[in-house]
Amino acid sequence: MTLFQDPGFNFSGLLALGASGYGAGEVGEVLTAANAINKAGLSAQTYTQTFKKLGDQLLKTPEGGESGRETTRSRALRAAQYYAQALFFVLGSDDPGSEEQLYRAGRDAWDTFCRMCDPAPVRDSVPYGQTPLPVWFFRQNDSGGRRPTVILTNGSDGQNVDMWTYGVSAALERGWNALVYDGPGQGQLLFVDRVTFTPRWETVVTPLVDWLVARSDVDADKIALTGLSMGGDLAPRAAAFEQRIAALVAMPGTLTPWLGFPQQIREILTPDKDETNNIWNREVVPELPPAAAATIKKRMEPFSVQAMLDAREGKMFTDFYTPAQRIRALDISNVVGRIKAPTLVLDYEFEQFYPGQPRQMFDKLTAPKEYVKLTAATGAQLHCSPMAPQEHCEVVFDWLQETLSAR
Numbered sequence: 001m002t003l004f005q006d007p008g009f010n011f012s013g014l015l016a017l018g019a020s021g022y023g024a025g026e027v028g029e030v031l032t033a034a035n036a037i038n039k040a041g042l043s044a045q046t047y048t049q050t051f052k053k054l055g056d057q058l059l060k061t062p063e064g065g066e067s068g069r070e071t072t073r074s075r076a077l078r079a080a081q082y083y084a085q086a087l088f089f090v091l092g093s094d095d096p097g098s099e100e101q102l103y104r105a106g107r108d109a110w111d112t113f114c115r116m117c118d119p120a121p122v123r124d125s126v127p128y129g130q131t132p133l134p135v136w137f138f139r140q141n142d143s144g145g146r147r148p149t150v151i152l153t154n155g156s157d158g159q160n161v162d163m164w165t166y167g168v169s170a171a172l173e174r175g176w177n178a179l180v181y182d183g184p185g186q187g188q189l190l191f192v193d194r195v196t197f198t199p200r201w202e203t204v205v206t207p208l209v210d211w212l213v214a215r216s217d218v219d220a221d222k223i224a225l226t227g228l229s230m231g232g233d234l235a236p237r238a239a240a241f242e243q244r245i246a247a248l249v250a251m252p253g254t255l256t257p258w259l260g261f262p263q264q265i266r267e268i269l270t271p272d273k274d275e276t277n278n279i280w281n282r283e284v285v286p287e288l289p290p291a292a293a294a295t296i297k298k299r300m301e302p303f304s305v306q307a308m309l310d311a312r313e314g315k316m317f318t319d320f321y322t323p324a325q326r327i328r329a330l331d332i333s334n335v336v337g338r339i340k341a342p343t344l345v346l347d348y349e350f351e352q353f354y355p356g357q358p359r360q361m362f363d364k365l366t367a368p369k370e371y372v373k374l375t376a377a378t379g380a381q382l383h384c385s386p387m388a389p390q391e392h393c394e395v396v397f398d399w400l401q402e403t404l405s406a407r
Helices: 007-022 027-040 044-059 069-092 096-116 160-173 187-191 202-213 231-239 273-287 290-303 305-312 321-328 357-364 389-404
Strands: 122-126 133-138 147-153 177-181 218-228 247-251 343-348 369-374
Touching: 007 027, 007 044, 007 069, 007 160, 007 389, 027 044, 027 069, 044 069, 044 096, 069 096, 069 160, 069 290, 096 160, 096 187, 096 305, 122 202, 133 160, 133 187, 133 202, 147 160, 147 202, 147 231, 147 389, 160 177, 160 218, 160 389, 177 202, 202 218, 202 231, 218 231, 218 389, 231 247, 231 343, 247 389, 273 321, 290 305, 290 321, 343 357, 343 389, 357 369, 369 389
Parallel strands: 147 177, 147 218, 218 247, 247 343, 343 369
Antiparallel strands: 122 133, 133 177
């Protein structure tokens, strides 16, 4: 299970490799890229450069003539994956200022894929504050019959292509509708519109539910909500207040995203903004190795536009206090007990970001609940089971179908 010796790069590479089961990657392409990166010397630069080049190649006309519709669709989906791989590490590369351009390349590939689907997903913008939420509504066909529908919530740094791997394809196979969206701090809203995360995720999900229940092809009594990665915090928060959610899946259950940051980073946060930022700028930043600096830039940018803009200029942000407090505000420990919808909490053997939190969430739930831990016995270990998304989706959708069949 080792593509790269560095755990961060390895986890991302495994996500691309595992996505091959749903067509959002190709085993040979990913392994060839991994070999090329290792041969050149693993770094953010070689990783970003190699996967961007792979995405570019897939969108070019292949040798021998024009691609057919299905080939174009397939290649665009894989390109979206590889651009997402490059995007994740671009802030540590030689060209951090290309972040938005790289996001747009991945988004264009995703939109090309969507246009080629049959039927193509319904595209729309759902009202949210001053910045509408882009949505993609996937259906199995145009029959118009009311169907169960799943709202798929991404995490703090995933892209739309991840929602294909962790829900859309599996939903369509089972006759469900699936809604993909960018919320604040995600995708278009972050990289283009510059809107950061909100701790009140119910204000994001409620307009999505409003949009769905107005459709004639949605069974309003069978709307499920899932949350992947940090979405395992966002989706439960929304379900605690949005009572039209019929079933909830936290993947994994996450109560306190702040605990996913290294302890030595968390310890510098004090109640005083000036004191905190003085410690950050005088004691922490000068000692950060380049790789660690790139990681902290990436993890903080969804919570601070200034941190994102500084990172694109190759600089470290100076205000640590503000984004840190925004992350702390995502703690949902005190609202989980409000959830009424039946809830599935997933956990993963060797969970590296939120260890112990799924079981803690499960214990706090008062709604009908189930806890499932995916393990190394079937290669489903690590955060979000990067090597086993098909098994992951089987667990989720078998539970959803059984749970909603009685409604």
